[in-house]
Amino acid sequence: MNVDGRERWGWVAALVAVVFAAFAAWVSVSVGVVPSPSRGFGVSGLTSSEPVLVAMGALTQLGDPWFLLVVAMLVFLVGVERSVVESPAGGAFVLAATFAGFSFVDLLKHLFRYSRPAGATEATVPTWLPPVVDGAVRNTLVGDGFAFPSGHALGTTVVFGALAYTLNVGSERRRWAAAALGVALVSLSRVVIGVHFVVDVVGGILAGSALLGAAIWIGDHRPLRVFGLGTAVGAAALGATALPPAGALPPVGQWFGASLGGGVAWYLVRPSRELASKGALIVGLPTGALWVVTYFLTLSLPIVVAATALLGGLTVAAPTLVDRFGPADAG
Known part of the structure; x- marks a missing residue:
């Protein structure tokens, strides 16, 4: 992108940041910080139709961190091989923006600390579904933690927007339209299943x-800067979470560690290629499994930061490592 284009994104980021600050101030002053089932225009759910709720619960998974992380990793690992991005820097930009987005969610949620709608942590699974899927479906229909802003809305805006900006698939207009549609559907699903108010997703x-505008402005084709942005936001998120009453630090520290490790690996290795499908599986499956283990285990903050820094670094360095030490046909 040329300098003028970057400057435009800088102005977009600044303007939207001002709008968000004004919107958040309105939420705090006009609607109130006291938990209330009427916050957000009085909308906590739009339907009681069981099939619709189940469908929306499935749709909302497109904004879950696990899905967005998998997408970002795949774009980085196999991007050039499949002509999805022009260079490894494009895939690394998406990965770095994803880490930064997750940290930004944690930062804002722990600054505002607004409660979710009443009943957000409870769900009734339809009896016509097989019992074997009861637990999985229930997890898609509930939400815990703080509500404002919606992590699903923020995360999909960053990741889908980074994909629209970076990918070489279709026209630019269609990519942005697809990204906007995806964000709108995921955001709508959060309101329909009753785990967010409208103001949360807005x-x-x-x-x-x-954040997306800032990432493009700061780090267009220079992913090291976006990893640095994510590290700074992650450190701020840890600070906000530690404020009394202190929240759980390890889940917040994982994205700080990922940005830090990814940035160090990019600085040291700077991969010049991505992986073919076989190489991506060799690296992606065990790395993804370790991400899941780290996410669900109860570990101390230093261990989580070290583990995710290693995982972020391994993901970024994977093409070079497989090229040097892996099977001859893995790259």
């Missing part, structure tokens, strides 16, 4: 747009 979209 705030998430605004905050995500501001």
